[in-house]
Amino acid sequence: MEKITINDIARLTGLSKGTVDRVLHNRGEVSKKSYQKVMDSIKELGYEPNLYASLLARAEQKTIALLLPAHQPGTYWELAAKGEAKAQAAIKPLSLTTRQFNYNQYSADSFREACTRVLESNPAGVVMAPMFQYETQVFAQELQARGIPYSLIDTKLETPGYLSFYGIPAYKSGYLCAAMLIGEGPVKEVLVVRIMRDKGRQSDPTVLRRSGFMDYMLEHNPGCTIRSLFIDPEDPAATDDALDAFFTEFPGVRHIAMLNSRIHLIVPFLERHPADIRVVGFDNLDANLDALKRGTITALIAQRPEEQVHQAIQSLANRIVFQRFPEKTDNYQHMDILIRFNAEDY
Amino acid sequence: MEKITINDIARLTGLSKGTVDRVLHNRGEVSKKSYQKVMDSIKELGYEPNLYASLLARAEQKTIALLLPAHQPGTYWELAAKGEAKAQAAIKPLSLTTRQFNYNQYSADSFREACTRVLESNPAGVVMAPMFQYETQVFAQELQARGIPYSLIDTKLETPGYLSFYGIPAYKSGYLCAAMLIGEGPVKEVLVVRIMRDKGRQSDPTVLRRSGFMDYMLEHNPGCTIRSLFIDPEDPAATDDALDAFFTEFPGVRHIAMLNSRIHLIVPFLERHPADIRVVGFDNLDANLDALKRGTITALIAQRPEEQVHQAIQSLANRIVFQRFPEKTDNYQHMDILIRFNAEDY
DNA sequence: TGAATTTCCGTGCACGGTAACGGAAATTTT
């Protein structure tokens, strides 16, 4: 019942606590025989180290690095960055901090460069939202070689030995998006708006979302024409023109979806040309939520990115401080459906 | 930059750490002059106690009491009870545990009795899901008198000095429920199924939900007939008969809602008499989720009760260990909309 | 004024682990 301490196993094995400590942290200088004896009685007595005593004696601050795409205010990655603060508060009593590193999500070079900055900071763990398959692999290998645990959020790339993943299922989210878009009745024609810049190099989740979207259409609403329109997020005027041209050509379209967080880009146009259109997009950016509350956007599929970074950081903290591994490696999270009547408390 | 310790302020004030410690925990035996000197230099140096050292030296486990309605497997309060485990893991490093006390949600006597059991256990904090306005007030006053902080979940009753509240907005949840039930088109006739036992003494959230439901109807779907049907949760056969009788009398009804977690009770009937009926209910009980995935239930409004207890416990832990108060007292949480396409990862 | 209290405060050990230091024992080298 009473707590087993390092002294108890020292006494039991006839060794000193110095030796016991050495085996606990395997920092060598212990004979195989002693090592075995200590390990045995640790198991026998069910010894668990006292966290406070340990932290007090070390008194050293470890840090967890956060590797995220750089973000402008009002964009998706800003939401994730906000999760850092909450997580920080939670892990502070564990003598841990976080530090954020950013990269340009459209440049592999910048990602590589950020990776070396992360390594230079000598982190105790890394949380990353990866964008580049190959570069991420290389980085993951380096982390593994150095024995630095890491977790993934948002995008699950196939990298060796990640501790955990947190994100929504990309394929299913596209499927859900289609379901929300179609609503009850069958639909003849829908528009999927896309981002120009993504045309060349599509991110992994975007591709999967599209395929989920398409599959829903095939299964539940076949014979529907799916039209695409590419817009430039940097150029609102051109976006307006593009939409104008589109609706001149296809005036019957009453269903619009976007498979990323930028749905707010078409809101100004829609509000200048009111019509009874179902509009579905992703993520709880302020601009999206506002349009949702006004009724311009019908539904949003949201994923609590703050929660994702929080959880990822927490799992690393458990690993680093307690040597505890998460129960599940892949944690697919709930996709929140937001409509105007439940957006307020989000 | 380097940490200020108790010794630093001892040195600065020319007193000993023993004295400093006495003022820190105001356990008396200190002259006013010394007290003032210590307080001043604490402020001056910005001293913050070292949590580990403190916990290590005390080595005493405080406990947070959880006061919840007793629960059968597969009922709502079981979900909340599950949150206890998660919270427990989170606060363990803070030398805190939780302990659950249950009461019969239909008996004020049993609630009172549970309250005295809680007090006898001498908890450092209390989380409760209250059902009885008056008894809860009395209990809250007692807690306040003893200086025991407490938080509320689920139902926000007006009690003095609670630390925090976590739950969904009851009125709005009824409103949302109606919105999900009606869907796109106007509806002529809906059925709201209710629980017999609740007829006499309706809980606070149920009343508010009903009023939100009604208001939505008035505002968005006026002229709709709202029919009620009472069923007995203990008697499936009677439930079936009642539904049978109802649909014989009103065969046109194609919309059913229930404003509590028991929607699964009518699922067997619905599956024996297939028809294209929209069915909306509350909470992610396994039975509800299963019916949702099968398509019998159209939508569920869920509220993550585990999260609510987790958060409430966390806020108490911060209060107890760090003397930190939550930013917001009333934390209304997001109402999750579950449909068959996003139920899987919930 | 001396004795008896009371008030106030310093000392020192305990909490459980960490890691530097130095030395004995075992092993290798010359």
Next chain:
DNA sequence: AAAATTTCCGTTACCGTGCACGGAAATTCA
């Protein structure tokens, strides 16, 4: 076989607080 290493281990001084104990100083009592 003595010297030089290497391997292995015990000792010890912390880390920052909590708290019991005892004693000096101030106050009250006789």
